[in-house]
Amino acid sequence: MLDVVSVASRQLLVVEPLGACEQLLLxxxxxxxxLRRGTLQSLQGSSGDVVLIHLHEQPLAPLLAQLRSMEASWVAVLDSQTLERGEIAELIGEWFFAALALPTTPENLMETLSQAQANARLRSLQGERQARQFLGNGAQARTLRKQLEQLSEVPRPLLISGERGSGKTLLARLLHERSSRAGHALQRLDCAGQAEALFDRPGHAGALAVAATGTLLLEGLATLSAPTQQHLLQHLHTHPGLHLISISRGELEESVRQGRFREDLYRMLADVRLQTxxxxxQRSDMLLLAEHFAKLHGAVIGRRHRHFSEEAVDAMVEHAWPGNVRELCNRVVRSLVLAQGRQILAGDLGLEAGRGPGAAVTTLQDYILRAERQALNDALARHANNMSQAARTLGISRPTFYRLLHKHRLR
Incomplete structure (x- = not known):
């Protein structure tokens, strides 16, 4: 597969300082x-397939900002003690292609970087053709899809709350794309470092001007100073009808509770609220989402679709998923690069083998139940908003369809 998604040159961005890992570069x-070398700050805005970083004493806040802004496969080298830190393990699972424990060999690093390059190329190719959608058969996902249709034309500020990686930005983009403003700009602004860009300056229009015809997506609002909050409140009062979407991982609500963010401004920004x-x-959606990502990205490399092994499914169900759907997608895409057998294994996902009962498929009934569940997931993925059509696709009645959903705990 590495040949299928190869690129003409091997570009590696190296985050300094690399410390004891310098001997691996020659x-x-x-x-x-x-190799292109630089600090996290100097590499901002750079393009490249692979980024190599030594996770030793790197500050997490600027690192997370770079992870969010750069379309690349990140590879970390770190000592075992650093890997045991909870926040580092979660960061790696959600954002990194691979993490190598030190000491490692140049051959091991080179193989990992080649796989990371294939992963980055796969993502870029898929990104050119991917249609955005909000998947899931759970009650919350179905409600959100209905709200997408109802709220896309609401000319009032809207707040999307949810944990990191749970689809807040995706939901905002879908709201924009399904509105009459879809032909205009969608601009994303992180107020943590660009608050001054909100407002007009001599010879330069502020980002809020985008919200008059297009959509402005704001994050990091909890960091706004008191004077900036006052200025934003006045602007919203004098410019009604702006298409403004704010996203929060809970920090904005906490800031309001602590009195650091104005309640009147929060109420205006959260006039309409959505929760991802x-x-x-949503564990009943786990296999549905994993299969979706595997088919979506696997189609790019022209290889037959690999199903997930029973141990991989058990491992996914048992995993805590601190990075939510983004972590799931990252692990599945990585598994497409790493998997060597006919199935995707728990190890390919970077997870420990599940300890759930019945991991092995040994009887005819086991195979029948697995095929039945897969058929239901496929029908739901294709006709998520139309249960009658999903049932007709499988050639069964709607009552039978609902009975099977209940049997397999898909509702």
Whole structure:
């Protein structure tokens, strides 16, 4: 597969300082990797397939900002003690293609970087053709899809809350794309470092001007100073009808409770509220989403679709998913690069083998139940908003369809 998604040159962005890992770079250059070195700040806005970083004492806030802004496969090298830190393990699972424990060999690093490059190329190719949608058969996901249709034309500020990786930005983009403003700009602004860009300056229009015809997506609102909050409140009062979407992982609500963010401004920004579901509370959707990502990205490399092994399904069900759907997608895409057998295994996902009962499929009835569940998931993925059509697709009645959903705990 590495040949299928190869690129003409090997570009590697190296985040300094690399410390004790410097001796690993010379063999990379001899093997044809073109290295560009810099700090997290100097690499901002850079493009490249793979980023190599030593996770030793890197500050997490600027690192997370770069992870969100750069379309690349990140590879970390770190010592075992750092890997044991909970926040580092969660960060790696959600954002990184791979993490190598030190000491490692140049050969091991080179193989990992080649796989990461294939992963990055796969993502870029898929990104050119991917249609956005909000999947899920759980009650929250179905409600959100209905709200998308109802709220896309609401000319009032809207707040989307939810844990990281749960689809807040996706939901905002879908709201924009389904509105009459879809032909205009959707601009995303992180107020944590760009609050001054909100308002007009001499010779330069502020980001809020975008919300008059297009959509302005704001994050990091909890960091706004008191004077900036006052200025924003006045602007919203004098410019009604702006298409303004704010996203929060809970920090904005906490800031209001602590008195650091104005309640009147919060009420105006949260005139309409949406909440994205947590993946660990939607476990019946786990296989549906994983299969969707596998088919979506696997089609790019032209290989037959791999199903997930029973141990992989058990591992996914048992995992806590702190990074929610983004972490699931990241792990599935990575597994497409790493999987060697006929199935995707728990190890390919970077998860421990599940300990759930009945992991092995040994009887005819086991195979029948598995095929039945897969058929239901496929029908639901294709006709998520039309249960009657989903039932007709399978050639069964709607009551039978609902009975099977209940049997397999898909509702």
């Amino acid at each position: 063999p990379l250059q001899e093997a044809g990797w073109a 579901p947590r993946l660990r509370e």
